[in-house]
Amino acid sequence: MSLAEPAQRANFGLVAFFLGVGAVIVSMLFVSGAFLPESEQSVGTSIGEIARDIKAAATGVFGEKPAPVAPKPKPFDPTKLLLILTSVLAGSAVVLGGISLFRHEPTPLSKYAIGLGIGAIFMQFAFWIAVVICATLILTAIISNIGDIFSL
Numbered sequence: 001m002s003l004a005e006p007a008q009r010a011n012f013g014l015v016a017f018f019l020g021v022g023a024v025i026v027s028m029l030f031v032s033g034a035f036l037p038e039s040e041q042s043v044g045t046s047i048g049e050i051a052r053d054i055k056a057a058a059t060g061v062f063g064e065k066p067a068p069v070a071p072k073p074k075p076f077d078p079t080k081l082l083l084i085l086t087s088v089l090a091g092s093a094v095v096l097g098g099i100s101l102f103r104h105e106p107t108p109l110s111k112y113a114i115g116l117g118i119g120a121i122f123m124q125f126a127f128w129i130a131v132v133i134c135a136t137l138i139l140t141a142i143i144s145n146i147g148d149i150f151s152l
Contacts, residue, residue, distance in 0.1 A: 020116025
């Protein structure tokens with residue numbers, strides 16, 4: 001017979017840990033672009049079209065505009081679903097990890113869960129910062145060289 005109390009199980013911490021692992025996995029799938037639909041054109045063609053649109057907007061303000069063409073419906077893009085799912089899983093992991101710490105359950109799993117949840121959110125934030133920086137650099141290069149591109 002033991003006088004020590006039985007060890008409390010980390011119920012909330014375990015669930016939070018698995019949610020945190022799921023959030024990191026979904027975040028990596030989002031950042032990798034594994035579920036992006038296949039592009040119909042190359043990156044160079046896309047950048048050239050952006051430059052053409054910038055030139056048309058700059059020079060065609062006073063000219064006649066053609067009739068607008070109805071856009072094609074876009075295929076289903078699961079990246080928005082991954083974005084929301086990552087945020088929900090990461091937030092749930094952080095909240096349940098906090099509840100686990102508040103209930104004085106064994107701390108390692110809750111600390112890991114909080115770290116994984118915050119890490120998944122930070123991973124998405126860092127990815128979007130990198131995308132914004134790259135897009136800014138590309139647009140700056142296009143605008144600064146628009147005269148050379150179209151021989152204006």
